Amino acid sequence: MEECDILILGAGPAGLTAAIYAARAGHKVIALDEAAAGGQIASSWAVENYPGVKKATGQELTAVMAEQAKSFGTKIVEFVEITSVDLKKKEVKTPGATYKGKALIIATGNSEKKLSVPGENELKGRGVSYCATCDAPFFKGKEIAVVGGGNSALEEARYLSKFASKVTLIHRRDAFKAEKRLQEEISKNPKMKLLLESAVSSINGKERVESISIKNLKTGKESELKVSGVFIYVGMAPNSKLFENQLKTDEAGFIITNEKMETSITGVFAAGDVRKSQIKQLTTAAGDGTVAAIFAGVACSKTQG
Numbered sequence: 001m002e003e004c005d006i007l008i009l010g011a012g013p014a015g016l017t018a019a020i021y022a023a024r025a026g027h028k029v030i031a032l033d034e035a036a037a038g039g040q041i042a043s044s045w046a047v048e049n050y051p052g053v054k055k056a057t058g059q060e061l062t063a064v065m066a067e068q069a070k071s072f073g074t075k076i077v078e079f080v081e082i083t084s085v086d087l088k089k090k091e092v093k094t095p096g097a098t099y100k101g102k103a104l105i106i107a108t109g110n111s112e113k114k115l116s117v118p119g120e121n122e123l124k125g126r127g128v129s130y131c132a133t134c135d136a137p138f139f140k141g142k143e144i145a146v147v148g149g150g151n152s153a154l155e156e157a158r159y160l161s162k163f164a165s166k167v168t169l170i171h172r173r174d175a176f177k178a179e180k181r182l183q184e185e186i187s188k189n190p191k192m193k194l195l196l197e198s199a200v201s202s203i204n205g206k207e208r209v210e211s212i213s214i215k216n217l218k219t220g221k222e223s224e225l226k227v228s229g230v231f232i233y234v235g236m237a238p239n240s241k242l243f244e245n246q247l248k249t250d251e252a253g254f255i256i257t258n259e260k261m262e263t264s265i266t267g268v269f270a271a272g273d274v275r276k277s278q279i280k281q282l283t284t285a286a287g288d289g290t291v292a293a294i295f296a297g298v299a300c301s302k303t304q305g
Helices: 013-024 060-069 132-139 149-159 180-188 282-305
Strands: 002-007 029-032 073-075 084-086 092-093 098-106 110-112 143-147 165-172 192-195 198-204 211-216 224-225 230-233 237-238 266-268
Touching: 002 013, 002 282, 013 029, 013 060, 013 110, 013 282, 029 098, 060 073, 073 143, 132 149, 132 230, 143 149, 149 165, 149 180, 165 198, 180 192, 266 282
Parallel strands: 002 029, 002 098, 029 073, 098 266, 143 165, 143 230, 165 192
Antiparallel strands: 084 092, 092 098, 110 237, 198 211, 211 224
């Protein structure tokens, strides 16, 4: 068994920030990730809204975060399968080792619900996006599509219309699920085109998104729409299945914390997109990681005392 002061699950911006703060404070830190360090933002082709960084790819930015965490002594274990987690014992099992911390920080992030159509995975970060706040400026003066019918889809479509020349909003049902005020606002927006009872059947392009294929679900008719980008908002799912029935979550599975990032289990913290919060951005994930690391350090001191 490998023991440490603070065990972090997830090496995205929240986990890496927590690792930087905790390791710099003198704690022994281990961070585990089932993929490469960096998290979702690592696949972004351009980040322009992180303070102090004028422009970088997501991979460039998170690589610096990972190196910084390592420079203070953090051990980052990538591409490791986590087979089980006992939060009360703060014990994590993998095929090759068992890890145990005095405090544990969950920073496993969330995953976008996907359309699961041809071209979506291949063109992710090259015109396929799940974050208008992150990527809208790159589509200034271009035609784009937004897929979804809830509040998030309409709010993001409204935001995107400030940049794009035209926004086609596509929803598979005959009416939007979003709040009435949003629907009214969208319907009055001259840049907006609404396509109801329609679904994207494929996203097309070689190096970048060039068009999408759309099927009218009422008539079965297929058509092609030329766009430079596709923003998908059909829901988010927290990566919290490993912790099912162990701590308090909301109905969707997002972990509930207080302002100290404490969960319902003493000594277990949550940070970033996996926790219940209204705003999910790179900067808020880093902020969560900071808070979680500081109070996890306090928890370690109490354990040692």
